Amino acid sequence: MQQLRGQENALLQQLSVQVSTPCEGRIYPSLESDESYALDVSGGQATLKAQEVWGALWGLETFVQLVYTTNSGEFVVNDTSITDKPRFVHRGMLLDTGRHFLPKRTLLQNLDAMAQNKLNVFHWHIVDDPSFPYESRAFPELSNKGSFYPGSHIYTPSDIQEIIEFARLRGIRVMAEFDTPGHARSWEEGQKGFLSECYSGGTRNGMYGPADPTKNSTFTFLKEFFTEVASVFPDQYIHVGGDEVNFTCWQSNPAVGDFMQKMGFGDNYAKLEEYYMQNLLDIINSLGRGYMIWQEVIDNGAKVREDTVVGVWKWRNFSWSDEMARMTEQGYKVVLSACWYLSRISYGEDWKTYYACDPYSFKGTDAQKSLVMGGELAMWGEYVDDTNVLPLSWPRGSAVAERLWSPQDVNSPVLAEPRLVEQRCRMVRRGIPAQPISGAGGCPEEFGGN
């Protein structure tokens, strides 16, 4: 940081940006995007070169981070030479708008925060048991009856378009997740008959279970619904959930029992689950999209496309490391989130734990390791909404971002800390309420001004 006494700084007047491939038109980032770039600053000259515009975006973000002010308030940047590309291609963040609504403006703010950390996938877990805020053109009753407050706590088609465009301009993919057959209570009010009804002692008890695979109408509906989803969300992948399917209700329902007999599934409800998922996956496939699923779908034996990406999430009394080995051994691509449940808060510097978690920490061949696409930090919404989502997510999420972008051996929390403290204050200056994570201190400009 020191200016050599008596030596004038060179004046840097521009950053020259060179992108090798055309980037006109509505192009979207994908799992195959080239995010590499080279950045050189020297003697009053600065160039940024990238194969694709996605790399240029990251190069711009990096360049801006290199700029700082001296004590006299002058903007400066050191002579720098950077060659950069991410270690993993899928570096995601999950937000959950089924448990608590998150206003559009907060989703946009969070996309900004993601871009500041080079995260490139917004995994939008958009609906869940408690609410259905997704406004469907084909099935308007889903949100009319299923959202918390239909007038306000919904995402209109135009909201979603705005979010996708905002993300695209930042090199971020928006991957929507419509989780079924479990986690779908909120679908029933607007789509009567979608879920299985539960029985007690031979009569309906008013409770509902997972989606009902015994009816053709279920799949007719899903086909029409996901056709619309595919038209709304341009990303190559649609996440179709498949986690935590509770069999109790199915077991109590006589019609389901009959169906099990008819299909020869015996007492094995995992087979019914597989049957449901298979049909759903076929629908997504017929739409020309790839799918991402939670690990249970594979764990329970369904047959899926080769390019399926499996989300490894289970952490409670479960070894995700074994699961990563199992999945990749079967040839599936994986995305790890099990060690990055940022919604599970605890006191102190848990960023170090997130920083230390490595997606390659499992026994496997190089070929297996190459199937690890990356990972995601998860900010599940049970206790999270607009009042706290941004401070909770940042800069704890930044620790995950570095793990997913930087080389494997960049893993010392001690060395990382000063940079993370700078990153935090930088995010605050840029309008993100990133909370303190390294004990007492302060940013020159506190969030919202002093």
Next chain:
Amino acid sequence: MTGGTMKMLLFLFWGFLFSAVSQAQEIPTAPSRGQPWPMPMSYKAGGQLNTIDAATFRFATQGNDCDILREAYIRYREAAFKQHSERLLVVGPLRFRQNNLRFMQQLRGQENALLQQLSVQVSTPCEGRIYPSLESDESYALDVSGGQATLKAQEVWGALWGLETFVQLVYTTNSGEFVVNDTSITDKPRFVHRGMLLDTGRHFLPKRTLLQNLDAMAQNKLNVFHWHIVDDPSFPYESRAFPELSNKGSFYPGSHIYTPSDIQEIIEFARLRGIRVMAEFDTPGHARSWEEGQKGFLSECYSGGTRNGMYGPADPTKNSTFTFLKEFFTEVASVFPDQYIHVGGDEVNFTCWQSNPAVGDFMQKMGFGDNYAKLEEYYMQNLLDIINSLGRGYMIWQEVIDNGAKVREDTVVMVWKGGWQKEMANVTKQGYHTLLSSCWYLNLITYGEDWKTFYTCDPHAFDGTDAQKSLVMGGELAMWGEYVDDTNVLPLSWPRGSAVAERLWSPQDVNSPVLAEPRLVEQRCRMVRRGIPAQPISGAGGCPEEFGGN
């Protein structure tokens, strides 16, 4: 088996299935409507509704009037009638756990009475710059019935709490009409000291955040802002007599300081809300930041006979220490009008003193031998005498008593460490007044519904006589600042702090988290509507108006 047994089994099975499936499906807890938080001492509400026309409704003083009341009317008018939409969570009857339904039904065909004003009667005069104190009478009675509403209080402090309660009783029907149920309330707090600690030594908190937090406190009837203003990392208090303290000790001298006028503004803002501002200047430990601007204040540490550049607690061996403290606290007493000044005294580390030869000499001279607790006591004694000479009472952390110092009778001892049940018994047995904060360290975050743990911690839960229990003045929730600043202090503090607020205000037997939950969910959304980013604490759900708008 008999039909009855069969029915019972079916009921149990149904109940099990319901809870198994509903828990798995995370059905939101429906908020109550028009229920106060904290729960009043005596609260009766009927089904009859009174309609309010927001445009013409007024608060009408009858008798003693003052700026405190007039300012309150302006605030509460906005709080009660700011346009808001309180619609029920969408969906059918089985989807959420409903409580307090009876208040929401309007008898069909019966017109509501029109409530045009709340008549406010304060028995004692309240003009002039009067401050709340430990002796304030915070009681009030509130009656709403058949288009009439009266609020009576002995002192203006009770009237302020009555206004807060009244505004909480007002809600909107599904058609957007402002209503309040016939209600009869007699209320006063269980404990007189209901505080909240904020720590601006670890992280600076801008003035506007401190003001916002005072608003939040008032919404929960907390009445003491315990301002732990400086600490090891920084000294943001701008002293007129000793300007170098903040010039050299604050994180960023231009901005991360509290000027005399900032502090005046905060104290006044609090006063108008019935909140005391008790400053804490913690010494002899926790005082690293004082040294840069007051050279020689702290003891220097030695390694192998030479100074090693580190500093320890304040240096009790020099007279200049106490001359400085006297002048400093004289200023503090002129800046902070509260009867009590908190002088800290916690976590004094003896290592540095033990390494310092001059301190060693002093120990010999004073006949303290090897007992550094005696040196600590010596320091505290002198400091307490200074505060005493300024005519103020003092509050101290428990270590001061634990380590044997002799203090004034009216000292309030704050219990903060683990094993508080024994400590409370011990401290009150010695005749001291005490406050509890040990179980309310809200900065120690954990996943899930920890508000229930805060809610069920009772300051009287120790072995002692009634006389001892009567020495418990109340307690405080602590929001220490190691990982807390402007980005997160309000969501972390609220509504978890509301759970503590009810424990300190409401009767001891108001202690069921199950019954409290719908009211807490309502309180949380109410706070959000009134501009406080109170975070979710009861699982999935939502407020009709999210913080910052939808």
